[in-house]
Amino acid sequence: MTGHVDANGSGPTAVRAWRPAVPGVSEVFHARFTDHAYPAHTHQDWTVLIIDDGAVRYDLDRREHGALSSMITLLPPQVAHDGRSAVPGGFRKRVIYLDLSVIDERLIGPSVDHPELIDPLLRHRLAQLHTTLARPGEEVQAQSRLVLITERLQDHLRHRPAESPLRRPDQPVARRLRDLLDEHLADGLDLEHAAAEIGVTTAYLIRAFTASFGLPPHRYLTGRRVERARRLLLNGMPIADAAIAAGFYDQAHLSRHLQHMINTTPGRYRRSAIGTG
Template identity: 50%
Template sequence: MTGDQPRTRTSAWRPSVSGITEVLHAHFTDHAYPAHTHDTWALMILDNGSVDFAVDRHRHGAAGGGAVVLLPPGVPHDGKTVNPSGFRKRVLYLDTRVLPERWAGAAVDGPVHGDGLLRHRIRRLHGALADPGDEFEAESRLALVRERLLLHLGAVHVRNPEREPGRMAAALRELLDSRISTGVSLNEAASILHAHPTHLIRCFKQTYGLPPHAYLTGRRIDRARRLLLAGRRPAEVATMVGFYDQAHLNRHFTRHLSVPPARYAALHDRGATA
């Protein structure tokens, strides 16, 4: 019976990614937020449904499928469902290290953005945040989301990679190769190489054809393959090559090779028997 179905479903967690204080996924059917404020930015995408909300006493509406909503810190806002089916939303709460509070006024003037590229980047960021172990990818995706948001707020203009992208890309690849097992954060890499995070990402992709987090994952998979065929157990291999745990290794290994690590390791046994 429909009356037995929960009218609200939520999940929330705090990821291990600097600048993101909370991730919230929710389905509301009859909920109404009272007016309130946050000390963070709230970056929301709707998966379906519609929501009516006010920011600084000015009402707005957003519908799933295209809109991105950015609510600034310290500014009162509310929100309510528009129809009986409610709405499904995904929210990232970003601290002021990601977006300076001085841009709050621009966000109040235009909190809703019909930007397909921004929405796509946010969706990919949520995907990277769904499981532990992909923090480097999440940091990279957050940097590109931040750049796009600052563009909407009038804070920056997107720049093409500066001169000598190959030199910068090679330096980053060398750093990643030296940190396959231990890993490196995007901000740490940017500090070591004296470059802006998004500049690093663009130089690397322009030079090598894939983003730095994908390159690092591929190098870890290569090392895992050799260890598995040498007789190492998948759980042991996962930590040796820098994955968070065996589940993290399984997910990426299967995506790369269409076979889980344990089955790939069995090739070693069959080869030895033959």
């Protein structure tokens, strides 16, 4: 399903989202926020962000950064970040989420250290891509634009070697727990059982995970469930079914967490992709 509609109208928050039929693009997300602040979370995908109005301040891997309208911001998968407006009046942004087949995972380190890119041509091409992705029937053109954009993004990162690669203590333990959490999004995971399976104490497991990923296991799990619910909603799944499939107790449980994450309701978010071609 392609295309999009305004999911929240005009006002303090406006959100649009859709899943174009373009390989490698997991989601397109446009939003205007005034007072909303993103809690710390991670994505499974690469996040390519441009700011159209205002400015954003965010922490990535416990270091503060800023996103301006002159920049492209590339946030790597599996690294915790948050976000809030850096100026009165909020900000307006456009985001493309790209899956791991599109940008080399080995570039995560350079992206952690240097998420902000100054490249007017690349920014122009990204704006063009957003326009193309919003038009049904332009998938071939969008795919062509995406190839040139991702090539240029990777060229930037390859010339920026990581200053502090992600080589933290206990990373194998943390990675194992992350894999278990991902395997059990819908049914949940008992941390005591997970610790016994990995061969460490529960307290050690939680500390290792938090040190490696920048947020505790329960917040990682909630963020991943919200991410899965978003994709299911944009695929047209009924809200109650999407909530259960993503691991939430019920529709109200999903609604609370989606509101906390992106300041909109499941119904509004789902309507971003309904009846749009």
